[in-house]
Amino acid sequence: MPTDPFRSQSFNGVDDILIVGGGLAGLFCALKLAPRPVTVLAAAPIGQGASSAWAQGGIAAAMSPGDTVDRHVADTLAAGAGIVDEAMARMMVAEGPARIEDLLRYGVPFDRDLEGKLLLSREAAHSERRIVRVRGDMAGRAIMEALIAAVRATPSIRVLEGYAVEDLLREGPSITGVVARAHGGRAKVRVAFAARAVVLCSGGVGHLYAVTTNPHEACGQGVGMAARAGAIIADPEFVQFHPTAIDLGRDPAPLATEALRGDGAQLINRDGHRFMLDLHPDGELAPRDVVARGVFAEVAAGRGAFLDCRTAIGAHFADLFPTVHASCLSAGLDPATMPIPVVPAAHYHMGGVLTDASGRTSVDGLWAAGEVASTGVHGANRLASNSLLEAVVFAARIADALSGTLPAPSARGPGWPAGESDDPVTPVDSTALGTLRQLMSAHVGVIRNKDGLISAIRALQALERRTPRLRFANILTTAKMMAAAALAREESRGGHYRSDCPEPRAAWQHRSLLTLAEAETILADAAESRAA
Structure with missing residues (x-):
């Protein structure tokens, strides 16, 4: 059963910081915030619905005697196909070893050699052996097990499992909380939570595709919620298969x-x-x-x-x-x-909610880390094992930034009924989501072209008219952002490949930045051109 959201834990009538998602970024951020009070909302038991737990390779960090920050950055830039934010990547790589030390202190049993030194391996597109692993392919699981144990032993962290967040609360220009459902999203009654800051760590978009390595929870709801709240979405067209x-x-x-x-x-x-x-x-x-x-x-x-x-x-x-x-x-x-x-198989989304170096989004009160965020460190194509590195580095930076004074929220309690709805989440895909997954794989997948993208856009618009449910609206919003950006980018670069524009173009050597309103304009123009 989900934890009682009304149980007080000296939170003075309101959640101080609310973290959405129980994966690596969310749990690491909560631990780095201790002893500051924080609530973690997770749709599944922490760790179970997170792609982090399934990560096999490990974490990339320049820690070997022959490796340097410059070499790791150079590999990251090469993989990112010309649009990596070099300053952000350099910052991430430089802070990587310290975050590995944090994970060791939390009890992660990284592989060591006979001398007790960290055992480092090499992966594709890395020029050095710099992947810190656990028993070959068990890094994600081992990291999550250690962090879960640390979180459960930390009194300042309240974990509410089984709460699926489906909307962001906004007062004026600021995000002031979230609306969630208990029982993994299947409850009819919705619960609202106010907070001084909301940290979005809700994961990726893999389950928008028919074949994916991601858990069912990775269906893009976080990106969709943020876009609907007015946040800028960056690079949504770039998907790593x-x-x-x-x-x-x-x-x-x-x-x-x-x-x-x-x-x-x-x-x-x-x-x-x-x-x-x-x-x-x-x-x-x-x-x-x-x-x-x-x-x-x-x-x-x-x-x-x-x-x-x-x-x-x-x-x-x-x-x-x-x-x-x-x-x-x-x-x-x-x-x-x-x-x-x-x-x-759809594996990782380089795009997401645009953030700065401290994890701030373009909307006041909303922060983001992990796969739901787009920091610019991956560019058009993520370098292997940089994703877990990004999660811990930017989660820690959010914790540092939130150590200052936050604005006070409305005088609500830590959880209150937010009305009933007949749109509960079901544990299996709806017919509409199954249709969407096939559309995305067929037309917004490994190989794309203009005609296929326009077909997908028209089909997504038809799905939107037939399926008004809020949860599906978040998912569909993310799919629309991805399709619109893929149609607009008339070139091939990194994880975005257009068979009708198979080469990179200098004019497109920059990141994509889109609001939902801008994406809707692209979609409307595409639908009209097809109709004509």
Whole structure:
């Protein structure tokens, strides 16, 4: 059962700081704020609905003797395809080692060598071994387990599990709280919470696509809520498709970590041909968008794509990559002796709610961190394992910024009824959401073009007319922002690939910044052009 929202915990009649989301960014921010009172609202038990817990590779940090901040920044800039905010990336990379030390203090059991030093591995597009891991592919789970234990032992943190936030409260120019439903969003009665600051850590957008590695909760509601509240959304067209989701027909799709290719696994088609060598000099270690399109092309051509770990990893697979090993065995596939069938899957959103270096959004009282935010450090294509780094660095910076005095909210209590609604969330996809996921995969996916995007826009507008529910409105808003930005960007760059504009253009070497009103104008013009 959800925690009683009306239970007082010396919060003086109002929540001081409200964090939406129980993933890495949310929990880390709460811990860094201690002993300042904070409430965490999570739709699922903390950690269970978060992509952070599923992260396999680890956290990138320039901590080896031969590595430097400059080298890590250079790799980040190269992967980001020309639109990384270099100042933000440099700040993130410079603060990375200190955040790793924080995680160690919270009890994260990062791998160490025989001398007790952190064991560092390499992933695609990194020039150095700088990935801090836990048992090969268990970093996300281990980090979340340690943080959950630390959060539950911290008296200043109140955790309300089972509360799905579906709207932001706004008074004048400022966000002053949220509206949520208990029982994972299935309750009819809604509850409002006032707060001096709302920190949005609600995760990504992967579940907007038919094939994704993300949990069901990652359906873009945070971006949609913020956009509807007037926040600027940055780079929504840039979606990273992980090239090696395990093709078992599951939703979400299990992930075959990037680290497998870092350790020598090769991509082959059904004929045994190593096709990535035809597409990029780095082969399997090319940037993710290049590998994703390579795998997509092989699958689309009927040749299939497989990750061959037999020679490079072989008999050591179970010990080195237990999570992937278990996923394969559950489908009757032994990855030590059999190639793993793979397919691209929506994995990470480089776009999100625009923030500054302290995590502030363009709307007063609203802050954001983690995948829901867009800080500019990823540009058009995230460098592997920079996402967890970004989450902890910017969560800590939000905590630092919130250490000052905040404006007082309205004199409401810590939770009060906000009316009833017949639009509760169901535990499975609605028909409308299933339709949306197919649309996004078909037309706003790995490969896009103008005609497909316009078709998707018209279909999204039709869905909007038929489905007025608030939860779906948030999801649909995010999808519309992504489609509008993808249509406007008439080039190919990083995670955004247009088959009708296959090359990058100098005129588009900048970030996309959109309000919902601006996106609606793009959508309306597109619909009219199609109709004409």
